[in-house]
Amino acid sequence: MRFDTVIIGGGLAGLVAGISLQQAGRSTAIVSTGQNALHFFSGSFESMEEVPERLATLFAGAGVRLHYNPGVRLMPLGTFREATLSLEDVSLLPEPGFADKALILSVPGYLDFFTAFLAEGLEKQGIQCRVSTFDLPESARKGLAEMRSVQLARVLDRNWESVVRQVRLLLRDEDAVILPQVFGLQDPAVPERIRQEIPARVVFVGTMPPSVPGIRTQLLLKRRYEVLGGTYLGGDEALEARVEDGVVRSVRTHNLDAHALEASHFILATGGFFSKGLRSNPFRVWEPVFGVDVECAEDRNAWYNDEFYGDQPYMQYGVRTDAALHALSDGRPLENLYAVGSVLGGTRPEFGSGAGLAVRSAFAAVDQILECL
Numbered sequence: 001m002r003f004d005t006v007i008i009g010g011g012l013a014g015l016v017a018g019i020s021l022q023q024a025g026r027s028t029a030i031v032s033t034g035q036n037a038l039h040f041f042s043g044s045f046e047s048m049e050e051v052p053e054r055l056a057t058l059f060a061g062a063g064v065r066l067h068y069n070p071g072v073r074l075m076p077l078g079t080f081r082e083a084t085l086s087l088e089d090v091s092l093l094p095e096p097g098f099a100d101k102a103l104i105l106s107v108p109g110y111l112d113f114f115t116a117f118l119a120e121g122l123e124k125q126g127i128q129c130r131v132s133t134f135d136l137p138e139s140a141r142k143g144l145a146e147m148r149s150v151q152l153a154r155v156l157d158r159n160w161e162s163v164v165r166q167v168r169l170l171l172r173d174e175d176a177v178i179l180p181q182v183f184g185l186q187d188p189a190v191p192e193r194i195r196q197e198i199p200a201r202v203v204f205v206g207t208m209p210p211s212v213p214g215i216r217t218q219l220l221l222k223r224r225y226e227v228l229g230g231t232y233l234g235g236d237e238a239l240e241a242r243v244e245d246g247v248v249r250s251v252r253t254h255n256l257d258a259h260a261l262e263a264s265h266f267i268l269a270t271g272g273f274f275s276k277g278l279r280s281n282p283f284r285v286w287e288p289v290f291g292v293d294v295e296c297a298e299d300r301n302a303w304y305n306d307e308f309y310g311d312q313p314y315m316q317y318g319v320r321t322d323a324a325l326h327a328l329s330d331g332r333p334l335e336n337l338y339a340v341g342s343v344l345g346g347t348r349p350e351f352g353s354g355a356g357l358a359v360r361s362a363f364a365a366v367d368q369i370l371e372c373l
């Protein structure tokens with residue numbers, strides 16, 4: 001199978017690259033083993049304080065709504081963090097003391113939303129809190145295999161009006177209602193509808209993973225990529241590459257067996273240690289598909305900071321590239337292989353970190369591929 005570009009990894013970086021190239025008329029394939037960082041996403045994009053026009057257009061085309069208001073967001077353990085560019089259902093607040101009284105609500109038996117921590121954090125800001133629950137319709141509760149965020153969201157997307165009715169009955173004189181982020185998995189409009197129907201400020205707060213807004217974003221981006229004609233090879237793993245004279249010729253995958261993926265360009269978007277884009281053992285750190293160079297301290301004792309909560313040096317490790325993001329092999333650039341996203345670790349601080357790194361580096365690789373005829 002031959003494509004203009006083969007992308008290894010279908011997380012944020014791989015999907016942004018794939019959608020951009022398809023929009024520009026290039027034929028692409030994305031091969032991705034499965035779970036990625038979006039499944040754990042907080043809903044806020046690190047190192048992106050404002051919406052770059054290009055990202056806003058790409059996301060709008062996929063139906064992913066973004067917003068940014070200067071201020072703070074309420075975190076799952078009741079702390080506050082500065083606001084950054086976020087998915088629309090993430091509530092960005094003007095200041096930590098954003099209300100006088102708050103009603104914090106969860107579902108009976110749901111353990112992945114920490115109402116007591118939230119109450120403690122809000123009370124530190126002078127917000128008086130009351131904790132209560134809203135229930136699911138009996139038929140929906142019976143059908144739940146597991147009480148996890150995604151299962152709840154599947155049910156609540158169909159039953160959000162029942163939640164609104166219950167919240168209205170529970171509400172006394174509170175000016176804010178805190179709800180878990182378990183709405184809008186299939187239908188991104190649900191959180192906004194809930195906000196409009198409740199006569200108080202509604203604040204959606206993240207739950208333990210999986211992340212409902214993150215999974216929705218991944219599904220929408222993947223759908224957009226496929227609508228644009230991209231070939232998404234989900235559940236497959238790139239195993240090894242054929243490289244000749246500094247040029248990648250093809251990649252072999254687990255499912256396609258003898259049918260290697262050939263292309264003029266390749267993008268390595270396999271993520272960091274978390275997604276197995278980087279691997280390690282007690283002696284070395286390596287990139288498993290192309291075997292390209294990895295920035296890493298030689299002395300293993302320098303990989304870790306003994307202080308558990310301190311910055312950990314290994315989190316900065318990543319694939320070495322030249323200025324144009326070509327991955328280096330034995331110090332020499334592979335001219336048609338670009339490394340993007342968190343597989344770069346902290347080797348390219350000019351692209352930022354987190355989602356900012358994923359998006360900016362993906363666009364940078366795309367621009368260079370589009371310059372080649």
Ligand SMILES: Cc1cc2nc3c(=O)[nH]c(=O)nc-3n(C[C@H](O)[C@H](O)[C@H](O)COP(=O)(O)OP(=O)(O)OC[C@H]3O[C@@H](n4cnc5c(N)ncnc54)[C@H](O)[C@@H]3O)c2cc1C
Nearest residue numbers: 009011012013033036037042046238271275341342354355
């Ligand atoms: C748990 C977690 C939570 C995070 N939360 C946030 C957040 O809230 N905000 C933020 O800004 N940043 C967050 N980050 C940083 C995050 O890394 C970036 O935001 C971004 O989503 C990374 O995207 P990526 O595409 O580079 O990598 P990933 O999302 O890791 O995607 C890489 C993909 O490549 C696939 N893959 C790996 N090896 C192969 C192979 N050999 N063959 C085929 N496929 C392969 C993986 O299965 C995965 O699907 C988080 C990171 C982690 C680990």
